[in-house]
Amino acid sequence: MSKSFPGPKTKAVLERGIPLFRNGLRYAEESAKASRRGYRSVRQIVVDRAEGDFIWDMDGKRYIDFQNGWATNPVGNAHPEVIAAVHEAQKRFGFHYDHPLRYDLAEKLAEIMPGRALPRFNYEVSGTEAAEAAIHLALTYTQRRYIVTFSSCFHGESIGTKLASGYTSDSNRYLEAWTGGVIKAPYPYSADIPAGMSESQYVDYCLWYLDNHIPKCITPKDNIAAVLIEPGLAEGGNWIPSTEFLRGIRRLCDNNGWLMIADEVLTGMGRTGAMWAVDHYEVIPDILVVGKNLSGGIEPCAGIAAKDEILGDNLDFSSGSTFAGTPAGCAAGLKTLELYERYDLVNQAKRLGELAKEIIQAWEEFGIVQQVRCNGLLMGVGFKSPNPDEENWWYARSVRGRMLENGVWAISDHEDTIRMYPALNMDEQTLRDGLEIMREAIEYVDTHGQLEGDSPAWPTGVAGF
Numbered sequence: 001m002s003k004s005f006p007g008p009k010t011k012a013v014l015e016r017g018i019p020l021f022r023n024g025l026r027y028a029e030e031s032a033k034a035s036r037r038g039y040r041s042v043r044q045i046v047v048d049r050a051e052g053d054f055i056w057d058m059d060g061k062r063y064i065d066f067q068n069g070w071a072t073n074p075v076g077n078a079h080p081e082v083i084a085a086v087h088e089a090q091k092r093f094g095f096h097y098d099h100p101l102r103y104d105l106a107e108k109l110a111e112i113m114p115g116r117a118l119p120r121f122n123y124e125v126s127g128t129e130a131a132e133a134a135i136h137l138a139l140t141y142t143q144r145r146y147i148v149t150f151s152s153c154f155h156g157e158s159i160g161t162k163l164a165s166g167y168t169s170d171s172n173r174y175l176e177a178w179t180g181g182v183i184k185a186p187y188p189y190s191a192d193i194p195a196g197m198s199e200s201q202y203v204d205y206c207l208w209y210l211d212n213h214i215p216k217c218i219t220p221k222d223n224i225a226a227v228l229i230e231p232g233l234a235e236g237g238n239w240i241p242s243t244e245f246l247r248g249i250r251r252l253c254d255n256n257g258w259l260m261i262a263d264e265v266l267t268g269m270g271r272t273g274a275m276w277a278v279d280h281y282e283v284i285p286d287i288l289v290v291g292k293n294l295s296g297g298i299e300p301c302a303g304i305a306a307k308d309e310i311l312g313d314n315l316d317f318s319s320g321s322t323f324a325g326t327p328a329g330c331a332a333g334l335k336t337l338e339l340y341e342r343y344d345l346v347n348q349a350k351r352l353g354e355l356a357k358e359i360i361q362a363w364e365e366f367g368i369v370q371q372v373r374c375n376g377l378l379m380g381v382g383f384k385s386p387n388p389d390e391e392n393w394w395y396a397r398s399v400r401g402r403m404l405e406n407g408v409w410a411i412s413d414h415e416d417t418i419r420m421y422p423a424l425n426m427d428e429q430t431l432r433d434g435l436e437i438m439r440e441a442i443e444y445v446d447t448h449g450q451l452e453g454d455s456p457a458w459p460t461g462v463a464g465f
């Protein structure tokens with residue numbers, strides 16, 4: 001394996017980030033410390049070019065793209081038709097808030113919403129803004145004060161969505177005075193089940209917590225406006241909930257007058273091999289949060305879809321900033337949906353997901369693999385350390401590092417999972433090649449132990465990584 005990864009040009013750009021971006025001070029200090037111990041630099045790259053299933057770093061090295069712009073490029077990198085549609089909208093409108101494309105896209109979205117039951121749409125710029133808008137909509141519509149969210153969920157990086165997220169308590173540090181309206185409930189993972197409980201008992205416990213623990217110990221049921229749930233944890237490690245859980249949430253919402261908000265920013269628009277992840281469960285939420293894929297990988301576009309009565313007449317709800325629903329963003333969304341129809345992309349994602357599942361589920365035989373998770377092209381591999389004094393996530397890091405060195409780009413932040421989000425139209429052979437490189441990386445780390453430089457001596461966060 002090359003000792004000089006990343007290449008010199010990529011490294012030079014990364015080093016320019018040290019005085020500019022967050023954690024730069026820590027990076028310099030930690031790098032110096034680590035290099036004194038003979039460790040290599042953290043495996044990080046900068047994209048010089050992106051096209052279709054691939055990206056290239058500053059040194060011209062090519063990677064199969066499982067990172068997918070953090071799961072925002074459903075039709076592959078820099079799709080020429082989406083780019084052309086965006087340019088055309090920019091030339092015609094520049095930026096104005098009131099333009100016909102926002103009507104065209106809202107009509108299309110109403111047609112594809114679960115059960116066609118969420119016809120009203122409110123544009124937002126990002127998934128974060130959209131998740132926040134959904135919360136405000138629920139509070140104002142029900143005139144109640146609490147939202148229930150879950151452990152390991154991620155809804156964004158604004159103050160409101162940080163407080164609603166449960167994937168790490170670190171991101172709530174120093175925001176303690178801002179909390180109050182969010183109740184965090186346990187999400188039933190398929191691993192890390194409390195000792196002695198079966199998977200199905202754990203699901204029952206999580207539903208019991210909502211139905212009994214919260215009203216007895218935290219707030220009465222009629223104080224709760226909504227349950228905000230990811231129907232597939234994304235940033236929290238690509239966990240896939242059971243049908244029993246999702247339907248149980250719907251039932252509790254119906255019984256108690258709570259709104260069910262599905263945050264489908266990452267799971268939505270085909271990522272799981274269905275248009276919406278809730279479709280797998282035959283559950284229709286009251287509010288659905290959309291983002292990421294709707295941009296077609298080119299221009300941000302996000303928003304919330306809601307039932308008629310919830311968003312049709314609610315003077316207390318306000319949201320939607322200046323750049324919400326730009327002509328370019330709506331043009332990207334419209335062209336993307338046209339490509340979905342033309343190439344039957346949701347079914348293509350389903351087919352590729354099934355193929356990938358068959359390949360990756362065999363990896364549970366490796367000692368360092370804790371669990372393989374796959375719902376369509378929402379794929380995750382969880383890792384475990386064979387040694388009690390080593391963290392699980394070091395192993396995820398090591399495998400991801402070796403994959404990167406061998407030409408596959410996937411996501412693993414400070415987590416014990418590697419997450420993969422191939423484009424919904426990825427070439428089948430490219431997907432197979434990428435997975436084979438990943439398998440080899442797992443085998444390598446399984447045999448040789450974690451790579452040098454993947455212990456906590458190695459910082460993250462420079463250049464937003």
Ligand SMILES: Cc1ncc(COP(=O)(O)O)c(C=O)c1O
Nearest residue numbers: 126127128154155156234265266
């Ligand atoms: C489920 C979910 N909700 C909300 C967000 C925030 O979206 P954005 O980063 O576009 O603000 C994300 C981002 O990863 C997400 O995965």
